[in-house]
Amino acid sequence: MTTASSIAQPSAELTASLRAAARPVASTEPGFVGQDLDELAETIGPATIVGLGESTRFSRQTYGVRERLFRILVGRYGFRALAIQDSARSGERLDEYVSTGAGDPESALAGAWRPLRTAEMVETLTWIRLFNEQHPDDPIRVFGVEPPHAEPSDYDAVLDYLRQAAPDRLTRAESHLDPIRTAHQIDEHVQRHQGIHPGRPFAEHARDALALLDGLPDTAEHRRARAHAQLIVDFHEQSVAGQGGFARDERPSAERVLAWQRETGAKIAYWDGIAHVSAQALGVGSAAGEFRGTGAHLRDHFGTDYVAVAIGFHHGDLGVAQAPRPRPELVDALLGGVDLAAFYVDLRTEATESVDSWRRAPAELRTISGIYDPAKDAEAHIGVPSLAGAFDVLVHIRETSPVRWLPAVSG
Structure with a gap:
């Protein structure tokens, strides 16, 4: 340094x-x-x-x-x-x-x-x-x-699945996914800088949304929904805000x-x-x-x-x-x-x-x-x-x- x-x-x-x-x-x-x-x-x-x-x-x-x-x-x-x-x-x-x-x-x-x-x-x-x-x-x-990376279509896929398979969980899923999909327009760390961040870390919301898929029947549709939800979790955990800063190793890139x-x-x-x-x-x-x-x-x-x-x-x-x-x-x-x-x-x-x-x-x-x-x-x-x-x-x-x-x- x-x-x-x-x-x-x-x-x-x-x-x-x-x-x-x-x-x-x-x-x-x-x-x-x-x-x-x-x-x-x-x-x-x-x-x-x-x-x-x-x-x-x-x-x-x-x-x-x-x-x-x-x-x-x-x-x-x-x-x-x-x-x-x-x-x-x-x-x-x-x-x-x-x-x-x-x-x-x-x-x-x-x-x-x-x-x-x-x-x-x-x-x-x-x-x-x-x-x-x-x-x-x-x-x-x-x-x-x-x-x-996760994209807005991944959020839609998770919600569409829950709408059909577990409608009683849909509102909770929306409460987690709706605030954090804004990161695809303005990065979470930028939202914090601009004072428009809703408060709770986006990675936590993403993990809670994934957990709402637990216990549902193991079908092909369920596995696809979990894959979409996992992409969302990975996106927010690997973001600048999710990692707590810019320091990282870009070997995968x-x-x-x-x-x-x-x-x-x-x-x-x-x-x-x-x-x-x-x-x-x-x-x-x-x-x-x-x-x-x-x-x-x-x-x-x-x-x-x-x-x-x-x-x-x-x-x-x-x-x-x-x-x-x-x-x-x-x-x-x-x-x-x-x-x-x-x-x-x-x-x-x-x-x-x-x-x-x-x-x-x-x-x-x-x-x-x-x-x-x-x-x-x-x-x-x-x-x-x-x-x-x-x-x-x-x-x-x-x-x-x-x-x-x-x-x-x-x-």
Whole structure:
């Protein structure tokens, strides 16, 4: 775990070195076509898997750079899979749309994890679908890195079963399931942050709903209902609120990526937050245990054939809040000293001994999640044991504006 006192303060040489190494990004708009990212793409394109991580999921600009890089990796370097932080069930719906064109992207995203339900993601899926129509024998696939999660249909299945098999238990089941299905719209830990949580832990409600199936006849319908109820329990127990924080080991997600790569041979772009794509285990915020993300496991397996890119920003409007200038000890503040609206720095290039020492030292980087509070900005960061060990490339954007939420989300 890093502390502010353990992080080397920038020197004039370091600041000058960063300014010299910075490569301008001409546009942060999704879909922009230009040559400004060609040099970066050339250095990361040979990798088998590239982790493209954002420091926040609320920024159109961080999303835009990530999406631009993804399009280049697809078009010039043969990447044919997009791995997203969502459940396998959601990933299957997105893959069905981009593979067949059935339905529309908004419908495919309706059951996706909330941060994915944006107009920007709709544009990405539309582009992937167009690419697949033009390359039917070499399509892009989409998959979720997490195991199958409970969805609203699972709650309905449990209630429908009880309505038929044990109507006297239905009202009690509804009292447990109705409050907690809201977590599929707003995560439980976010509800607590916003002050709209009903009070009792959702995992307890889920376990009580499962217990209402005890003692009923062991039929095929009963077993199916129990399977749905168990998915609900697992979803709430494994949530951030259910686990009591962000510290965890994401080996199962990494195994999902590894399995996909083994089975298809595809080169994969992995989209997630910077904590998840980091090639090293890390600490999150001021009171976290170790978080060993998917990227750390991918680095263990692929070595330098896994590349981690961190896309961050300095300040601006996130829709949910105005993010102030970063604290001076954060990497984001140092990068803010470069007089460019957007740029990237490759941490793998040769450097002087003092600059290389800074790159190998512990570092803190800003992260802003759904529970961000500007009054507690000092807690909004991750700590890595080595900046260059965790990330191969840093992308920095000076000012941000919000993503465009789909109507059901913004409401």
